[in-house]
Amino acid sequence: MVNENLYTMLKSKLKVCYLTSKKDEIVVRCPFCGDSKKTAYKGHFYIQNKAPYKYFCQKCTSRGILTETVLRKLSVDDFQAYQLVKTSYTNYQKGLTKKYGKDIRSFTNKEMNFIPAQLGVAEMEKISYLNKRLGINITYNDLDKFKIILNLTDFIKTNNLPTLDFIKTPKALDLFNKLQKYCIGFLSLDNNIIVFRSIVDEKITGFRYFNFSLFPDAVETKKFYTFKKKLDLSKPEHTIIMTEGIIDLIGVYNHIMGKDDNPLYISNNGKSFMFILDYLSGLSIMNVNINVYSDSDVNLKFYEDVLERNRLAKFNGMSIYYNQLEKDYGTTKDRILLSSPIDLH
8 A cells, every 4th residue: 555654754755756657666865875966856765655665776776674763864863753753664564473483583683504414516607707817716615605506505504594385386486496507696794685696698597687585575774895804993093995886805815915804894785885885884884994995887976975875984084906808807817907996085
């Protein structure tokens, strides 16, 4: 059922706020990426016009459940709106617990095993793809460090993951088989999303990347990716290494950072670096050196906007690097020529 109240509340507070033709979604400007600069009267941030008010940005792919925190990012100061989304969010969480049980609460901290039961032909082809692309030699320790999933079925069984009815239709079975045979996976920070990269031509799989959710209804996820590492919050200063893609991050670790394990390595799996920075801000760390190894098609204006919109970045500044030989860092060492840092404050 469409909820007119939320739309009315947002409409009274935001300059850009309108309904889709079916009136089932509210469209506003994205608070995470800042939305389009060319058309200030249009938005790409779609909010489902019914509880639990799921949102998705068509520009930066930010997604989740509308909360008071997100409303504040939208500059919406309305107590009734806060109460509405709070009640909706509470009911949403109860629904997840009812469907998935206690696993949904403890899953984020679950220690996963990434070493496959066996290395068959398919698994070795996936390792070979990564080795050839980056010019490295993946070890068993690297499978664990980089949270690499070579065999989806084996990963689910080895880690005693909840038995979910993944395969309901022939189309779903076909997708599952493609992920199993032709894709290498990387597990997200919250242990929910497996980001799969096809190692064969897109004509075979139908995609380059596919985000596979272990808890499909848990849309409020941290789909960004980090190496396996326990963050020591007592340290007075932290170094953050950020990239857009996962394979870029592994490339930076090997070819630029000399396999230095001290920094926190994070890939956004997209261009919305605000998600990462908001997450880090929530950890109560203050002094950070933020180093972004950027894709070549992302200009400085984008990062200047991020700097203005995030207090952690604004307080510490950011250093932006570009690869002058390729679009990104998911390549061999000889194809990386690092630019001088561009420091933003």
